[in-house]
Amino acid sequence: MIYLQILDACADKAITSLLDRLGKTTGRQIGWTQSRVxxxxxxxxxxxxxxxxxxxxGEHTCRKRLQSSDYGQ
Structure with missing residues (x-):
């Protein structure tokens, strides 16, 4: 699952921004915050x-991980 790979490679603030840009919400249909991440x-x-x-x-950085995923295209 790409979200788990992103959690492993990115800062909480970057993940929050990505999820908001993608329009993803939590299970309770509320927006993501750095605290929720x-x-x-x-x-x-x-x-x-x-x-x-x-x-x-030698592992992928956040940017490279996103570029190699479906979200980077």
């Missing part, structure tokens, strides 16, 4: 995004 990340036990951590390990 953070809560969702915690519920799925996904580590907090740390700038340059993934790039340092």
């Amino acid at each position: 953070c809560t969702f990340r915690n519920q799925l036990d996904i580590a907090v995004y740390k700038k340059d951590e993934r790039a340092g390990r």
